[in-house]
Protein backbone atom coordinates (compact mmCIF):
# COMPACT_ATOMS: atom_id res chain seq x y z
CA UNK A 1 0.00 0.00 0.00
CA UNK A 2 1.48 3.32 -1.02
CA UNK A 3 -0.59 5.48 1.31
CA UNK A 4 -0.49 5.74 5.08
CA UNK A 5 -3.14 3.66 6.86
CA UNK A 6 -6.51 5.42 6.97
CA UNK A 7 -8.35 5.54 10.30
CA UNK A 8 -11.08 2.89 10.28
CA UNK A 9 -13.50 5.58 11.58
CA UNK A 10 -13.89 6.76 7.96
CA UNK A 11 -15.41 3.42 6.94
CA UNK A 12 -17.29 2.83 10.20
CA UNK A 13 -19.05 6.15 9.67
CA UNK A 14 -19.80 5.36 6.03
CA UNK A 15 -21.41 2.03 6.96
CA UNK A 16 -23.45 3.69 9.69
CA UNK A 17 -24.74 6.24 7.15
CA UNK A 18 -25.72 3.45 4.73
CA UNK A 19 -27.43 1.43 7.47
CA UNK A 20 -29.79 4.37 8.03
CA UNK A 21 -30.92 4.32 4.40
CA UNK A 22 -31.59 0.59 4.07
CA UNK A 23 -35.16 -0.70 4.40
CA UNK A 24 -35.79 -2.72 7.60
CA UNK A 25 -34.40 -6.28 7.62
CA UNK A 26 -32.25 -5.83 4.51
CA UNK A 27 -28.99 -7.32 3.32
CA UNK A 28 -26.53 -5.44 1.14
CA UNK A 29 -23.70 -7.22 -0.68
CA UNK A 30 -20.78 -5.60 -2.49
CA UNK A 31 -17.99 -7.19 -4.53
CA UNK A 32 -14.46 -6.13 -5.37
CA UNK A 33 -13.66 -5.22 -8.96
CA UNK A 34 -12.02 -7.83 -11.18
CA UNK A 35 -8.36 -7.65 -12.07
CA UNK A 36 -8.83 -6.94 -15.75
CA UNK A 37 -6.95 -8.94 -18.39
CA UNK A 38 -5.00 -7.15 -21.14
CA UNK A 39 -3.24 -9.51 -23.61
CA UNK A 40 -1.52 -12.89 -23.21
CA UNK A 41 -1.07 -13.29 -19.44
CA UNK A 42 -1.01 -9.55 -18.77
CA UNK A 43 -3.37 -7.74 -16.42
CA UNK A 44 -4.09 -4.22 -15.30
CA UNK A 45 -3.42 -3.46 -11.66
CA UNK A 46 -6.46 -3.73 -9.40
CA UNK A 47 -8.65 -0.63 -9.34
CA UNK A 48 -10.84 -1.33 -6.37
CA UNK A 49 -14.59 -0.94 -6.59
CA UNK A 50 -15.21 2.52 -5.14
CA UNK A 51 -18.35 1.53 -3.23
CA UNK A 52 -16.64 -1.44 -1.61
CA UNK A 53 -13.68 0.75 -0.67
CA UNK A 54 -16.00 3.46 0.67
CA UNK A 55 -17.63 0.98 3.04
CA UNK A 56 -14.60 -1.11 4.02
CA UNK A 57 -11.25 0.53 3.17
CA UNK A 58 -10.13 -2.81 1.72
CA UNK A 59 -8.00 -2.55 -1.40
CA UNK A 60 -7.63 -6.28 -2.10
CA UNK A 61 -9.04 -8.35 -4.99
CA UNK A 62 -11.95 -10.80 -4.56
CA UNK A 63 -13.16 -9.17 -1.32
CA UNK A 64 -16.89 -9.34 -0.51
CA UNK A 65 -18.72 -7.20 2.02
CA UNK A 66 -22.00 -8.36 3.48
CA UNK A 67 -24.04 -5.94 5.57
CA UNK A 68 -27.16 -6.94 7.45
CA UNK A 69 -27.69 -4.26 10.10
CA UNK A 70 -30.92 -5.78 11.49
CA UNK A 71 -29.57 -9.34 11.70
CA UNK A 72 -30.85 -11.16 14.71
CA UNK A 73 -27.36 -12.18 15.78
CA UNK A 74 -24.97 -9.33 16.29
CA UNK A 75 -22.08 -11.28 14.74
CA UNK A 76 -23.98 -11.37 11.42
CA UNK A 77 -24.42 -7.60 11.03
CA UNK A 78 -21.18 -6.89 9.18
CA UNK A 79 -19.05 -9.61 7.60
CA UNK A 80 -16.02 -9.14 5.41
CA UNK A 81 -14.88 -12.06 3.23
CA UNK A 82 -11.26 -12.20 2.12
CA UNK A 83 -9.19 -14.22 -0.29
CA UNK A 84 -7.27 -16.71 1.83
CA UNK A 85 -3.56 -16.68 1.21
CA UNK A 86 -1.20 -19.67 1.00
CA UNK A 87 2.55 -20.26 0.63
CA UNK A 88 2.46 -20.30 -3.17
CA UNK A 89 0.48 -17.07 -3.41
CA UNK A 90 2.87 -15.47 -0.94
CA UNK A 91 5.84 -16.40 -3.16
CA UNK A 92 4.28 -15.09 -6.37
CA UNK A 93 2.18 -12.16 -5.27
CA UNK A 94 3.50 -11.32 -1.81
CA UNK A 95 1.53 -10.40 1.23
CA UNK A 96 -2.26 -10.66 1.37
CA UNK A 97 -4.32 -9.25 4.21
CA UNK A 98 -4.62 -11.30 7.37
CA UNK A 99 -7.96 -11.29 9.15
CA UNK A 100 -6.49 -9.10 11.87
CA UNK A 101 -5.16 -6.54 9.38
CA UNK A 102 -8.53 -6.40 7.61
CA UNK A 103 -10.30 -5.92 10.96
CA UNK A 104 -8.00 -3.04 11.79
CA UNK A 105 -8.44 -1.32 8.44
CA UNK A 106 -12.19 -1.70 8.13
CA UNK A 107 -13.35 -1.66 11.73
CA UNK A 108 -15.38 -4.81 10.89
CA UNK A 109 -15.14 -7.34 13.68
CA UNK A 110 -16.08 -10.44 11.73
CA UNK A 111 -13.69 -11.36 8.94
CA UNK A 112 -13.97 -14.73 7.16
CA UNK A 113 -12.21 -16.43 4.28
CA UNK A 114 -14.13 -16.55 1.01
CA UNK A 115 -14.81 -20.28 1.42
CA UNK A 116 -17.28 -19.33 4.17
CA UNK A 117 -19.31 -17.03 1.95
CA UNK A 118 -21.77 -19.47 0.35
CA UNK A 119 -23.08 -21.11 3.57
CA UNK A 120 -23.27 -17.87 5.52
CA UNK A 121 -24.93 -16.00 2.68
CA UNK A 122 -27.52 -18.75 2.27
CA UNK A 123 -28.34 -18.67 5.95
CA UNK A 124 -28.81 -14.90 5.94
CA UNK A 125 -30.85 -14.96 2.73
CA UNK A 126 -33.29 -17.18 4.59
CA UNK A 127 -33.69 -14.48 7.24
CA UNK A 128 -33.65 -11.20 5.30
CA UNK A 129 -36.57 -9.56 3.51
CA UNK A 130 -34.86 -7.23 1.02
CA UNK A 131 -31.57 -7.61 -0.81
CA UNK A 132 -29.59 -4.61 -2.05
CA UNK A 133 -27.21 -5.47 -4.89
CA UNK A 134 -24.73 -3.14 -6.54
CA UNK A 135 -24.32 -1.98 -10.12
CA UNK A 136 -22.62 0.85 -11.96
CA UNK A 137 -25.32 3.48 -12.48
CA UNK A 138 -23.08 6.37 -13.49
CA UNK A 139 -25.11 7.93 -16.29
CA UNK A 140 -22.12 8.29 -18.61
CA UNK A 141 -20.70 4.81 -17.98
CA UNK A 142 -20.30 2.62 -21.07
CA UNK A 143 -19.99 -0.94 -19.78
CA UNK A 144 -18.96 -3.66 -22.22
CA UNK A 145 -17.55 -6.16 -19.72
CA UNK A 146 -19.39 -7.95 -16.96
CA UNK A 147 -18.19 -6.89 -13.52
CA UNK A 148 -17.96 -9.12 -10.46
CA UNK A 149 -20.98 -7.31 -9.06
CA UNK A 150 -22.92 -7.94 -12.30
CA UNK A 151 -22.10 -11.65 -12.20
CA UNK A 152 -23.12 -11.77 -8.56
CA UNK A 153 -26.47 -10.12 -9.33
CA UNK A 154 -27.17 -12.69 -12.01
CA UNK A 155 -26.19 -15.71 -9.89
CA UNK A 156 -28.04 -14.49 -6.82
CA UNK A 157 -31.26 -13.73 -8.66
CA UNK A 158 -31.10 -17.15 -10.30
CA UNK A 159 -30.60 -18.97 -6.99
CA UNK A 160 -33.07 -16.89 -5.02
CA UNK A 161 -35.69 -15.81 -7.54
CA UNK A 162 -38.38 -15.00 -4.99
CA UNK A 163 -36.48 -12.39 -2.98
CA UNK A 164 -37.17 -8.70 -3.32
CA UNK A 165 -34.14 -6.99 -4.86
CA UNK A 166 -33.23 -3.31 -4.64
CA UNK A 167 -30.65 -1.02 -6.22
CA UNK A 168 -27.79 -0.19 -3.88
CA UNK A 169 -26.29 2.28 -6.38
CA UNK A 170 -29.03 4.81 -5.79
CA UNK A 171 -28.20 4.91 -2.08
CA UNK A 172 -24.44 4.95 -2.71
CA UNK A 173 -24.77 7.98 -4.97
CA UNK A 174 -26.68 9.84 -2.31
CA UNK A 175 -24.13 8.94 0.39
CA UNK A 176 -20.90 9.32 -1.50
CA UNK A 177 -21.74 12.80 -2.77
CA UNK A 178 -21.65 14.22 0.76
CA UNK A 179 -18.10 13.97 2.04
CA UNK A 180 -17.16 13.59 5.69
CA UNK A 181 -14.38 15.68 7.24
CA UNK A 182 -12.17 12.58 7.20
CA UNK A 183 -12.72 12.15 3.47
CA UNK A 184 -12.02 15.84 2.88
CA UNK A 185 -8.67 15.34 4.64
CA UNK A 186 -7.82 12.63 2.12
CA UNK A 187 -8.83 14.92 -0.74
CA UNK A 188 -6.60 17.61 0.73
CA UNK A 189 -3.68 15.18 0.55
CA UNK A 190 -4.44 14.46 -3.10
CA UNK A 191 -4.51 18.23 -3.70
CA UNK A 192 -1.17 18.71 -1.88
CA UNK A 193 0.56 16.11 -4.08
CA UNK A 194 -1.07 17.69 -7.14
CA UNK A 195 0.24 21.10 -6.09
CA UNK A 196 3.78 19.76 -5.71
CA UNK A 197 3.59 18.30 -9.22
CA UNK A 198 2.32 21.55 -10.68
CA UNK A 199 5.01 23.67 -9.01
CA UNK A 200 7.68 21.27 -10.24
CA UNK A 201 6.32 21.60 -13.78
CA UNK A 202 6.27 25.40 -13.51
CA UNK A 203 10.00 25.25 -12.78
CA UNK A 204 10.57 22.82 -15.63
CA UNK A 205 8.62 24.19 -18.60
CA UNK A 206 10.47 26.27 -21.15
CA UNK A 207 10.48 26.46 -24.95
CA UNK A 208 11.66 23.19 -26.46
CA UNK A 209 10.47 20.79 -23.76
CA UNK A 210 8.04 18.16 -24.95
CA UNK A 211 4.62 17.43 -23.51
CA UNK A 212 5.93 13.92 -22.79
CA UNK A 213 8.76 15.30 -20.67
CA UNK A 214 6.25 17.38 -18.74
CA UNK A 215 4.19 14.25 -18.08
CA UNK A 216 7.31 12.51 -16.76
CA UNK A 217 7.94 15.37 -14.30
CA UNK A 218 4.44 14.98 -12.89
CA UNK A 219 4.81 11.18 -12.69
CA UNK A 220 8.05 11.52 -10.71
CA UNK A 221 6.53 13.94 -8.23
CA UNK A 222 3.22 12.09 -7.80
CA UNK A 223 4.64 8.60 -7.44
CA UNK A 224 7.37 9.52 -4.98
CA UNK A 225 4.70 11.19 -2.80
CA UNK A 226 2.45 8.13 -2.62
CA UNK A 227 0.11 9.30 -5.37
CA UNK A 228 -0.37 8.54 -9.04
CA UNK A 229 -2.25 10.09 -11.95
CA UNK A 230 -5.92 10.43 -11.02
CA UNK A 231 -6.82 10.20 -14.76
CA UNK A 232 -5.00 10.29 -18.07
CA UNK A 233 -3.15 13.61 -17.94
CA UNK A 234 -3.95 16.26 -20.54
CA UNK A 235 -0.76 18.14 -21.40
CA UNK A 236 -1.70 20.23 -24.37
CA UNK A 237 0.43 22.96 -25.89
CA UNK A 238 -0.90 25.59 -28.31
CA UNK A 239 -3.84 24.46 -30.39
CA UNK A 240 -3.82 20.95 -28.86
CA UNK A 241 -5.56 22.53 -25.87
CA UNK A 242 -8.68 22.94 -28.03
CA UNK A 243 -9.06 19.14 -28.10
CA UNK A 244 -10.92 18.55 -24.86
CA UNK A 245 -9.71 15.00 -24.27
CA UNK A 246 -6.20 15.41 -25.72
CA UNK A 247 -4.01 12.70 -24.13
CA UNK A 248 -1.38 12.18 -26.82
CA UNK A 249 1.06 14.46 -24.95
CA UNK A 250 3.76 14.05 -27.60
CA UNK A 251 4.34 17.53 -29.07
CA UNK A 252 7.06 20.10 -28.44
CA UNK A 253 6.12 23.23 -26.47
CA UNK A 254 6.93 26.45 -28.37
CA UNK A 255 7.92 29.81 -27.01
CA UNK A 256 4.79 31.88 -27.59
CA UNK A 257 2.31 29.13 -26.83
CA UNK A 258 0.19 28.44 -23.80
CA UNK A 259 0.35 25.00 -22.20
CA UNK A 260 -2.88 23.60 -20.76
CA UNK A 261 -2.24 21.18 -17.89
CA UNK A 262 -5.25 19.14 -16.74
CA UNK A 263 -3.25 16.89 -14.44
CA UNK A 264 -3.85 15.71 -10.89
CA UNK A 265 -2.97 12.99 -8.43
CA UNK A 266 -5.03 10.56 -6.42
CA UNK A 267 -4.13 9.66 -2.86
CA UNK A 268 -5.61 6.64 -1.05
CA UNK A 269 -8.09 6.32 -3.96
CA UNK A 270 -9.35 9.91 -3.46
CA UNK A 271 -8.85 12.10 -6.52
CA UNK A 272 -7.90 15.70 -7.10
CA UNK A 273 -8.70 17.32 -10.47
CA UNK A 274 -6.63 20.38 -11.36
CA UNK A 275 -6.28 22.44 -14.52
CA UNK A 276 -3.86 25.31 -15.02
CA UNK A 277 -2.81 27.06 -18.21
CA UNK A 278 0.71 28.47 -18.26
CA UNK A 279 2.83 30.38 -20.80
CA UNK A 280 5.63 28.21 -22.22
CA UNK A 281 7.97 31.21 -22.35
CA UNK A 282 7.23 32.24 -18.76
CA UNK A 283 5.18 35.38 -19.61
CA UNK A 284 1.60 35.73 -20.88
CA UNK A 285 1.16 38.10 -23.81
CA UNK A 286 -1.62 40.70 -23.69
CA UNK A 287 -4.23 38.64 -25.52
CA UNK A 288 -3.49 35.48 -23.55
CA UNK A 289 -3.75 37.40 -20.28
CA UNK A 290 -7.02 39.02 -21.34
CA UNK A 291 -8.65 35.65 -22.09
CA UNK A 292 -7.07 34.12 -18.97
CA UNK A 293 -8.53 36.83 -16.72
CA UNK A 294 -11.97 36.26 -18.24
CA UNK A 295 -11.80 32.53 -17.46
CA UNK A 296 -10.53 33.27 -13.95
CA UNK A 297 -13.47 35.60 -13.26
CA UNK A 298 -15.89 32.86 -14.36
CA UNK A 299 -14.10 30.36 -12.11
CA UNK A 300 -14.43 32.69 -9.15
CA UNK A 301 -18.08 33.52 -9.88
CA UNK A 302 -19.07 29.90 -10.52
CA UNK A 303 -17.26 28.76 -7.35
CA UNK A 304 -19.49 31.08 -5.34
CA UNK A 305 -22.59 30.19 -7.33
CA UNK A 306 -22.50 26.49 -6.32
CA UNK A 307 -24.74 26.99 -3.30
CA UNK A 308 -26.61 24.40 -1.23
CA UNK A 309 -30.15 23.95 -2.51
CA UNK A 310 -29.41 24.87 -6.13
CA UNK A 311 -29.97 22.33 -8.89
CA UNK A 312 -26.78 21.40 -10.78
CA UNK A 313 -28.60 22.38 -13.97
CA UNK A 314 -29.17 25.89 -12.62
CA UNK A 315 -25.52 26.12 -11.55
CA UNK A 316 -24.54 25.34 -15.14
CA UNK A 317 -26.88 28.09 -16.38
CA UNK A 318 -25.43 30.58 -13.89
CA UNK A 319 -21.92 29.76 -15.06
CA UNK A 320 -22.96 30.14 -18.68
CA UNK A 321 -24.42 33.56 -17.93
CA UNK A 322 -21.07 34.61 -16.43
CA UNK A 323 -19.25 33.22 -19.44
CA UNK A 324 -21.58 34.92 -21.91
CA UNK A 325 -20.81 38.29 -20.33
CA UNK A 326 -17.07 37.65 -20.61
CA UNK A 327 -17.32 36.51 -24.24
CA UNK A 328 -19.25 39.69 -25.09
CA UNK A 329 -16.58 41.80 -23.43
CA UNK A 330 -13.84 39.95 -25.28
CA UNK A 331 -15.69 40.69 -28.53
CA UNK A 332 -15.94 36.99 -29.29
CA UNK A 333 -19.75 37.18 -29.21
CA UNK A 334 -21.95 40.00 -30.49
CA UNK A 335 -25.15 41.13 -28.73
CA UNK A 336 -27.09 40.42 -31.95
CA UNK A 337 -25.93 36.76 -31.88
CA UNK A 338 -27.21 36.42 -28.33
CA UNK A 339 -30.56 38.00 -29.22
CA UNK A 340 -31.26 35.54 -31.98
CA UNK A 341 -29.70 32.44 -30.41
CA UNK A 342 -31.58 29.16 -29.97
CA UNK A 343 -31.85 28.86 -26.15
CA UNK A 344 -31.12 25.11 -26.46
CA UNK A 345 -27.89 25.87 -28.33
CA UNK A 346 -26.61 29.12 -26.84
CA UNK A 347 -23.93 30.94 -28.82
CA UNK A 348 -21.42 30.74 -25.95
CA UNK A 349 -21.16 26.96 -26.50
CA UNK A 350 -18.92 27.73 -29.46
CA UNK A 351 -16.21 28.75 -26.99
CA UNK A 352 -17.26 26.92 -23.80
CA UNK A 353 -18.83 23.64 -24.80
CA UNK A 354 -18.54 21.49 -21.65
CA UNK A 355 -19.97 21.40 -18.16
CA UNK A 356 -18.89 23.87 -15.48
CA UNK A 357 -18.00 21.05 -13.09
CA UNK A 358 -18.74 17.66 -11.62
CA UNK A 359 -18.71 15.86 -8.28
CA UNK A 360 -15.28 14.59 -7.23
CA UNK A 361 -14.19 11.93 -4.76
CA UNK A 362 -13.35 8.24 -5.02
CA UNK A 363 -14.09 8.64 -8.71
CA UNK A 364 -12.96 11.60 -10.78
CA UNK A 365 -16.42 12.03 -12.23
CA UNK A 366 -17.87 10.99 -8.93
CA UNK A 367 -21.32 9.59 -8.31
CA UNK A 368 -24.10 11.85 -6.99
CA UNK A 369 -27.80 12.29 -7.60
CA UNK A 370 -27.26 15.12 -10.05
CA UNK A 371 -30.96 15.73 -10.64
CA UNK A 372 -31.25 16.67 -6.96
CA UNK A 373 -30.11 19.97 -5.44
CA UNK A 374 -26.48 20.53 -4.50
CA UNK A 375 -25.87 19.91 -0.79
CA UNK A 376 -23.36 21.12 1.78
CA UNK A 377 -20.53 18.56 1.83
CA UNK A 378 -20.51 17.96 -1.93
CA UNK A 379 -17.07 18.32 -3.45
CA UNK A 380 -17.23 19.82 -6.94
CA UNK A 381 -14.79 20.79 -9.62
CA UNK A 382 -15.21 24.23 -11.16
CA UNK A 383 -13.69 24.26 -14.63
CA UNK A 384 -14.55 27.02 -17.08
CA UNK A 385 -12.62 27.31 -20.33
CA UNK A 386 -12.45 29.38 -23.50
CA UNK A 387 -11.29 27.51 -26.61
CA UNK A 388 -9.97 29.52 -29.54
CA UNK A 389 -8.64 27.18 -32.24
CA UNK A 390 -8.50 30.09 -34.75
CA UNK A 391 -6.07 31.86 -32.41
CA UNK A 392 -4.17 28.64 -31.61
CA UNK A 393 -4.81 28.49 -27.89
CA UNK A 394 -7.25 27.73 -25.09
CA UNK A 395 -7.46 28.60 -21.43
CA UNK A 396 -9.08 26.29 -18.90
CA UNK A 397 -8.76 26.60 -15.14
CA UNK A 398 -10.04 24.07 -12.66
CA UNK A 399 -10.22 24.06 -8.87
CA UNK A 400 -11.93 21.74 -6.39
CA UNK A 401 -14.36 23.14 -3.85
CA UNK A 402 -16.29 21.86 -0.84
CA UNK A 403 -19.83 23.25 -0.86
CA UNK A 404 -20.67 24.80 2.50
CA UNK A 405 -23.41 26.94 4.04
CA UNK A 406 -22.14 30.52 4.19
CA UNK A 407 -19.39 30.20 1.55
CA UNK A 408 -17.56 27.40 -0.19
CA UNK A 409 -14.11 26.13 0.67
CA UNK A 410 -11.53 26.07 -2.13
CA UNK A 411 -9.29 23.01 -1.65
CA UNK A 412 -6.87 24.47 -4.21
CA UNK A 413 -6.70 28.03 -2.86
CA UNK A 414 -2.93 27.67 -2.35
CA UNK A 415 -2.14 26.57 -5.91
CA UNK A 416 -1.04 29.59 -7.99
CA UNK A 417 -3.78 30.78 -10.33
CA UNK A 418 -3.40 34.57 -10.74
CA UNK A 419 -1.36 35.20 -13.92
CA UNK A 420 1.30 37.09 -11.94
CA UNK A 421 1.60 34.18 -9.51
CA UNK A 422 1.97 31.70 -12.38
CA UNK A 423 4.72 33.85 -13.88
CA UNK A 424 6.41 34.08 -10.46
CA UNK A 425 6.25 30.28 -10.06
CA UNK A 426 7.95 29.94 -13.45
CA UNK A 427 10.84 32.27 -12.61
CA UNK A 428 14.19 30.67 -11.95
CA UNK A 429 13.38 27.72 -14.18
CA UNK A 430 16.12 25.28 -15.11
CA UNK A 431 18.03 26.60 -18.03
CA UNK A 432 19.00 23.85 -20.38
CA UNK A 433 17.40 20.45 -20.41
CA UNK A 434 18.21 17.82 -17.81
Ligand code: GLY
Pocket residue numbers: 231262273364383398
Ligand atom coordinates in the same frame (compact mmCIF):
# COMPACT_ATOMS: atom_id res chain seq x y z
N1 GLY B 1 -9.74 15.81 -15.86
C1 GLY B 1 -11.05 15.40 -16.11
C2 GLY B 1 -12.00 16.48 -15.95
O1 GLY B 1 -11.60 17.62 -15.79
O2 GLY B 1 -13.17 16.29 -15.89
Ligand code: MN
Pocket residue numbers: 262263273274275398
Ligand atom coordinates in the same frame (compact mmCIF):
# COMPACT_ATOMS: atom_id res chain seq x y z
MN1 MN C 1 -9.65 18.04 -14.99
Ligand code: MN
Pocket residue numbers: 273358381383398
Ligand atom coordinates in the same frame (compact mmCIF):
# COMPACT_ATOMS: atom_id res chain seq x y z
MN1 MN D 1 -12.83 17.90 -13.98
